[in-house]
Amino acid sequence: AQKITQTQPGMFVQEKEAVTLDCTYDTSDQSYGLFWYKQPSSGEMIFLIYQGSYDEQNATEGRYSLNFQKARKSANLVISASQLGDSAMYFCAMRAPNQAGTALIFGKGTTLSVSS
Amino acid sequence: ETGVTQTPRHLVMGMTNKKSLKCEQHLGHNAMYWYKQSAKKPLELMFVYSLEERVENNSVPSRFSPECPNSSHLFLHLHTLQPEDSALYLCASSHLGGVGETQYFGPGTRLLVL
Numbered sequence: 001a002q003k004i005t006q007t008q009p010g011m012f013v014q015e016k017e018a019v020t021l022d023c024t025y026d027t028s029d030q031s032y033g034l035f036w037y038k039q040p041s042s043g044e045m046i047f048l049i050y051q052g053s054y055d056e057q058n059a060t061e062g063r064y065s066l067n068f069q070k071a072r073k074s075a076n077l078v079i080s081a082s083q084l085g086d087s088a089m090y091f092c093a094m095r096a097p098n099q100a101g102t103a104l105i106f107g108k109g110t111t112l113s114v115s116s
Numbered sequence: 117e118t119g120v121t122q123t124p125r126h127l128v129m130g131m132t133n134k135k136s137l138k139c140e141q142h143l144g145h146n147a148m149y150w151y152k153q154s155a156k157k158p159l160e161l162m163f164v165y166s167l168e169e170r171v172e173n174n175s176v177p178s179r180f181s182p183e184c185p186n187s188s189h190l191f192l193h194l195h196t197l198q199p200e201d202s203a204l205y206l207c208a209s210s211h212l213g214g215v216g217e218t219q220y221f222g223p224g225t226r227l228l229v230l
Contacts, residue, residue: 004158033215043204045221053214091159095215103149104219106159 001084002027002096003108021077021110022066023092029053031035032096034075035104036066039089051075055112082114118145120222122207130199137225139190139207147212148190149180149181149219165190166212195230208228 003026013019026032036048051059051066059066067076079086089111093104120141129135141148150162162176165184177222179201181193204226208219 031215033217035218037221043224043226045206045208047218047220049219050216056151099204101163103161104159108156108158 001096001106002029002032003030003094004105006107006110009108010111010113012115013045015084015116016081017112018080019112020084021072021079021090021092021112022046023075023077023107024094025073025092025094027073032064032094034068035093035095036064036075036077037091037093037106038086039091039109041088045091047113053085060066068087079112082112084114084116087112087114118207120207120220122205122222122225125223126226126228127228129194129197130230131199133197134193134195136177137192137205137207137227139192139209139222141188141190141209141220141222143209143211143220145209145211146187147210147217148184148187149208149210150204151206151208153206153224155203156209159161159206162192181194194227197227199229202227202229219221 032053038046049059049061049064051068054067063080065078089109091109092107095096123138147166151159164171165181179210183191204224206224207222210217210219
């Protein structure tokens with residue numbers, strides 16, 4: 001069965017520092033997609049970045065990059081130059097083709113707190 | 117992404133009430149989803165509609181009843197709920213397209229059942 005594991009309940013970082021949020025996944029599929037979402041206290045889930053299992057390059061979107069290590073089944077999110085507005089919950093999610101419908105499986109999330 | 121709207125944003129209801137949650141997407145997507153987010157739990161998929169047909173119902177109690185009248189609108193009808201149904205209900209939409217298909221979420225409805 002597919003599974004996403006986020007082992008860090010909370011992370012603390014100072015403004016302008018980089019931070020890595022961990023995500024490991026488990027799937028027997030060769031083709032799958034990995035996603036990161038941000039959820040501020042307002043509740044909305046905001047899509048950040050996507051990595052496909054066959055993508056050779058690590059995905060990047062502005063200050064977000066995904067450190068994809070396929071053999072280790074990890075897809076860590078790196079946020080460079082943290083800002084106060086980055087304080088939120090962060091969720092790692094996966095889709096594999098044999099899942100019913102097109103649903104995502106989410107991890108439990110990591111709370112990131114950025115201080116000045 | 118502000119293409120998915122949900123109303124109401126907050127709802128308080130008694131266990132005998134009937135209410136409906138509404139979701140609307142303005143992104144031209146052809147799949148819509150309801151998720152439940154309880155405290156300290158991962159998001160739980162409730163229902164999936166693909167091309168306006170329900171393709172998944174994750175053992176959700178019958179007191180939750182979804183409706184998808186067209187590809188832009190999704191409803192969740194609620195009746196005789198229990199206090200443990202208090203949660204954040206998130207709607208999402210996507211354009212069908214394999215493993216890389218991205219879901220975009222609405223702001224959610226915070227439901228409190230008394």
